[in-house]
Amino acid sequence: MTTPNTNPQTQQWQAMSRDHHLAPFSDYQQLSDTGPRIITNADGVYLWDSEGNKILDGMAGLWCVAIGYGRDELADAASKQMKQLPFYNTFFMTAHPPVLELAKTLAEITPAGMNHVFFTGSGSEGNDTMLRMVRHYWALKGQPNKQVIISRLNGYHGSTFAGSSLGGMQGMHDQGGVVPGIVHIPQPYWFGEGGDMSPEQFGIWAAEQLEKKILEVGEANVAAFIAEPIQGAGGVIIPPDSYWPKIREILAKYDILFVADEVICGFGRTGEWFGSDYYGNKPDLMTIAKGLTSGYIPMGGLIVSDKIVAVLKTGGDFNHGFTYSGHPVAAAVALENIRILRDEKILEQVREQTAPYLQKRLRELADHPLVGEVRGLGMLGAIELVKNKSTRARYTDKGAGMICRGHCFNNGLIMRAVGDTMIIAPPLVISKTEIDELVTKARLCLDLTLQDLQA
Numbered sequence: 048m049t050t051p052n053t054n055p056q057t058q059q060w061q062a063m064s065r066d067h068h069l070a071p072f073s074d075y076q077q078l079s080d081t082g083p084r085i086i087t088n089a090d091g092v093y094l095w096d097s098e099g100n101k102i103l104d105g106m107a108g109l110w111c112v113a114i115g116y117g118r119d120e121l122a123d124a125a126s127k128q129m130k131q132l133p134f135y136n137t138f139f140m141t142a143h144p145p146v147l148e149l150a151k152t153l154a155e156i157t158p159a160g161m162n163h164v165f166f167t168g169s170g171s172e173g174n175d176t177m178l179r180m181v182r183h184y185w186a187l188k189g190q191p192n193k194q195v196i197i198s199r200l201n202g203y204h205g206s207t208f209a210g211s212s213l214g215g216m217q218g219m220h221d222q223g224g225v226v227p228g229i230v231h232i233p234q235p236y237w238f239g240e241g242g243d244m245s246p247e248q249f250g251i252w253a254a255e256q257l258e259k260k261i262l263e264v265g266e267a268n269v270a271a272f273i274a275e276p277i278q279g280a281g282g283v284i285i286p287p288d289s290y291w292p293k294i295r296e297i298l299a300k301y302d303i304l305f306v307a308d309e310v311i312c313g314f315g316r317t318g319e320w321f322g323s324d325y326y327g328n329k330p331d332l333m334t335i336a337k338g339l340t341s342g343y344i345p346m347g348g349l350i351v352s353d354k355i356v357a358v359l360k361t362g363g364d365f366n367h368g369f370t371y372s373g374h375p376v377a378a379a380v381a382l383e384n385i386r387i388l389r390d391e392k393i394l395e396q397v398r399e400q401t402a403p404y405l406q407k408r409l410r411e412l413a414d415h416p417l418v419g420e421v422r423g424l425g426m427l428g429a430i431e432l433v434k435n436k437s438t439r440a441r442y443t444d445k446g447a448g449m450i451c452r453g454h455c456f457n458n459g460l461i462m463r464a465v466g467d468t469m470i471i472a473p474p475l476v477i478s479k480t481e482i483d484e485l486v487t488k489a490r491l492c493l494d495l496t497l498q499d500l501q502a
C-alpha cells in the first residue's frame with residue numbers, strides 16, 4: 048500500500064531507524080521491515096514528509112499542536128530564554144521568573160480554587176506526581192489507608208509505570224505489570240458497550256459503577272477517582288449526557304478526591320480552557336501537558352487545589368520532583384503559547400465558529416455505508432466503522448481501522464485508528480476551508496476502505 052520512495056535520503060533515514068531507533072508503541076519487526084514515514088516540515092495544519100507529500104494533520108501531532116505549526120513567536124521565546132537562563136532547577140526552594148509567571152498565568156485560567164501548579168516534563172509524570180501526592184495527602188490527614196485510586200478501563204493516563212497502571216489499557220498492563228492499589232471500572236462507551244440500553248440509561252449505569260466500586264473497596268480505603276473528561280486515546284469516547292451529572296452526585300456523597308486528566312481536553316480542545324469547565328465538573332487536581340506548550344517543547348504539570356495545598360503545608364518536605372520540573376525554556380514557550388491562545392481569541396473562534404462547523408460537516412459522513420456513528424465535541428471527532436449500521440456489528444478480523452488509516456496516509460490526511468474507530472483532533476486553528484478538505488478526504492478514504500473490505 049505504501050508508494051515507493053523517490054528521495055534517496057528517505058531510505059537512509061529508514062535504515063537509521065531500522066538499525067538504531069526504538070520507536071514508542073511500535074511493532075519492531077514491522078518497523079524494521081517497512082521503515083517509518085519520515086516527517087520533515089510543518090506549517091499551520093500541514094505536514095510534509097521526506098517524499099514531499101503534503102499531509103493535513105487531523106491529529107495535531109499527538110493532540111498537542113493547538114496553535115498550529117510554524118509559529119515563530121514560540122521559537123523566539125525559547126531562543127530568548129535559552130540565552131538568558133537555559134536551565135536552572137526549581138528544587139530546594141529556588142525558582143526563576145518564567146516558572147513563576149507561568150504558574151500565575153495558569154491560575155488565571157484554571158477553575159476557581161485551583162491556584163497551585165507542580166510542573167513536570169510530561170503528562171505521565173503529572174499522573175505519577177498525582178499518585179504520590181494524593182496518598183501523601185491522606186496520610187497527612189491521618190487516613191493512611193486511603194490509598195486506592197479508581198480509574199476506568201480503556202482510559203489513558205500515560206506510559207510511566209504509574210501512568211500505565213492508572214490507565215486501563217490491557218495491552219500495557221500485560222507488559223511489566225501494574226502498580227498495586229489501582230482498580231478500574233467500566234468506561235462510558237455507549238456505541239461499543241451500551242448494548243440495548245439507551246445512551247442515557249447506559250451513562251447512568253456506567254456512573255453507578257463508580258459508587259459500586261467505592262462501596263466494594265470501602266470509602267476508608269479510596270484516595271481518588273481519576274478520569275479524562277473525554278477519553279482521547281481510548282477512541283474519543285464522549286460520555287452520554289447523563290454520565291457526568293451522575294458522577295458528580297456520587298462524588299458528593301463520599302470523601303474521595305477527584306482528578307481530571309486534562310492532558311487532551313485542556314487548553315481549548317472543547318472550546319473551554321478545560322474539559323472540566325465544559326462539563327461543569329469540580330476536580331481537586333488536574334493533570335496537564337500537550338496543549339500547554341502546543342507540543343513545541345515537552346512540559347506537563349499537576350494543578351492542585353487550595354484545599355490540598357493547605358494540607359500539604361502541614362507535611363514538611365514533599366520528597367518528589369524532576370530535574371526538569373518547571374524548566375525555564377519550556378515555561379517561556381508555554382507562556383507564549385497561552386498568550387497566543389488568549390490574544391488571538393482562539394477558544395472563542397473554536398467555540399463559536401470552527402467547532403460547530405467541524406461537527407456539522409463530520410456528521411455528514413454518518414450516511415456512509417461503512418459508518419455506524421459519528422460523534423464529536425469541540426475539536427474532537429470519532430467515526431465508527433461497522434459492517435451493519437443497525438446492529439453496530441463490526442468487520443471482525445479485517446482490520447478496517449488500519450485499512451482506513453493507510454488510505455488516509457496515502458491521500459494526505461492523518462486520522463488515527465483505535466480498533467475500528469477513526470479519530471481526529473486537528474489543531475485548534477484549523478479553518479473552515481481546511482475542515483472541508485479534511486471531510487472530503489475522509490469520505491474518499493471511507494470509500495476506498497469499503498471497496499477493500501468488500502473485495
Ligand SMILES: *Cc1c(COP(=O)(O)O)cnc(C)c1O
Nearest residue numbers: 169170171203204205310311336
Ligand atoms: C498523552 C496523555 C497522557 C500522557 O502524557 P505524556 O506527555 O505522553 O506522558 C496522559 N493522559 C492523557 C489523557 C493523555 O492523552
